[in-house]
Amino acid sequence: MIELKDVSYVRLGTRDLDDALSFATGYLGLEVAETARNAAYLRSDDRAHTLCYFDGDPEDHTVGFEVEDEENLQLAAATLERLGHPVHAGTPEECDLRKVKAFIGFRDPTGNHIELVVRPERSGKRYFATRDAGITGFSHIGLYTTDPSRDERFWTEVCNAKVSDRIGDIPLMRVNEIHHTIALLASDRAGIQHVNHQVQTSDDVMRSYNFLHERNVPIVFGPGRHPTSGARFLYFKGPDGMVFEYSVGVDAIEDEEGHNPRQFGFEPSSFCKWGSKPAADFRR
Numbered sequence: 001m002i003e004l005k006d007v008s009y010v011r012l013g014t015r016d017l018d019d020a021l022s023f024a025t026g027y028l029g030l031e032v033a034e035t036a037r038n039a040a041y042l043r044s045d046d047r048a049h050t051l052c053y054f055d056g057d058p059e060d061h062t063v064g065f066e067v068e069d070e071e072n073l074q075l076a077a078a079t080l081e082r083l084g085h086p087v088h089a090g091t092p093e094e095c096d097l098r099k100v101k102a103f104i105g106f107r108d109p110t111g112n113h114i115e116l117v118v119r120p121e122r123s124g125k126r127y128f129a130t131r132d133a134g135i136t137g138f139s140h141i142g143l144y145t146t147d148p149s150r151d152e153r154f155w156t157e158v159c160n161a162k163v164s165d166r167i168g169d170i171p172l173m174r175v176n177e178i179h180h181t182i183a184l185l186a187s188d189r190a191g192i193q194h195v196n197h198q199v200q201t202s203d204d205v206m207r208s209y210n211f212l213h214e215r216n217v218p219i220v221f222g223p224g225r226h227p228t229s230g231a232r233f234l235y236f237k238g239p240d241g242m243v244f245e246y247s248v249g250v251d252a253i254e255d256e257e258g259h260n261p262r263q264f265g266f267e268p269s270s271f272c273k274w275g276s277k278p279a280a281d282f283r284r
């Protein structure tokens with residue numbers, strides 16, 4: 001069993017690094033940690049970085065998850081190879097680029113690029129962004145799947161994820177007490193559908209709605225409230241069509257043994273209890 005502790009970072013390719021950087025700082029509300037070697041490293045919490053934009057294919061998305069130590073990393077590599085997922089062991093230079101001690105890369109059954117990392121760097125400096133979006137940290141990703149049931153089995157049987165809730169066949173899965181770290185979305189493609197940052201209060205969600213709307217940033221869902229995690233949310237589009245989400249008030253699953261996944265119907269009210277509907281281009 002591969003024990004994921006938390007999501008660590010996302011890496012997104014872009015052909016326009018300057019544009020991505022100005023969106024991340026001026027609209028999203030991240031702090032630049034470093035710009036180097038055709039990449040921009042951005043912070044959202046006490047980690048050294050949680051988002052990296054690099055000069056490359058905008059379809060090239062990677063999500064990194066932290067595992068406990070190098071022994072667990074080796075065990076994970078052996079498990080993945082045995083199950084037919086070829087594993088790439090990060091070179092020292094690739095580890096430097098990710099600010100981790102060690103990592104392996106592989107593809108999930110849909111073909112999503114996944115990395116497992118050991119000892120991702122923290123920063124002694126407080127996260128401080130020039131735009132005050134109220135961000136408290138990077139929290140989860142929405143990941144495309146070409147087969148939700150197959151990929152649920154991968155994340156829950158090969159890895160330690162647990163299903164918190166399902167909407168139709170779509171699982172929201174946790175790897176720690178937070179309601180979900182991985183939300184699958186059915187599609188005919190691989191990739192990250194959305195990147196979630198938590199914000200401090202509902203006021204931050206509404207303030208950002210006005211801020212982004214006034215500046216013509218496409219709002220693609222919300223403001224609304226998810227019946228599943230209870231979070232108040234706002235989704236909007238960033239560079240290369242990537243969707244970003246702010247949310248606040250995501251449930252923690254405290255009764256780990258006693259929690260049974262709830263089944264929600266695949267209908268609009270399961271996605272938002274305030275009646276907001278996703279825009280046609282919510283999914284790319």
Ligand SMILES: O=C/C=C/C(C(=O)O)=C(/O)C(=O)O
Binds near residue numbers: 227
């Ligand atoms: O539409 C379902 C979305 C659920 C949630 C949630 O419960 O918070 C998400 O954050 C999500 O998958 O984006």
Ligand SMILES: [Fe+2]
Binds near residue numbers: 194
């Ligand atoms: Fe989300």
